[in-house]
Amino acid sequence: MANKLKVTLVKSTIGAIPKHRATVTALGLKKTNSTVELPDNEAVRGMLWHVKHLVKVEEI
Template sequence: MTKQVAITLTRSLIGRPEGQRRTVAALGLHKINQTVTFKDSPSVRGMIRQIEHLVVVKDVQADQA
């Protein structure tokens, strides 16, 4: 089993600094309530930490096929 994280954008980017906007875009999030799934890694966790006030993060267990 591979550990993954599901990231959902829950807050607007209006009035947010450019760095936070770029981090959200780098994660592939464009609209509110959009969810993306990534393999859990230190780089992804670092990006989440920068925008933790804008997103909801859930741990997901994924089966390897």
């Protein structure tokens, strides 16, 4: 596994269900095309799995 993950919000959360909006916000993503680096652990991977249709993930 990689040490960090680079996560980019590629699709808007306007039409998403509220739980997915909250997950994207908890990941630290605010606007479309915003990017954050997060630690690669099971908690973050689980959050990303739920919003995989909204984000792009790269291993660093």
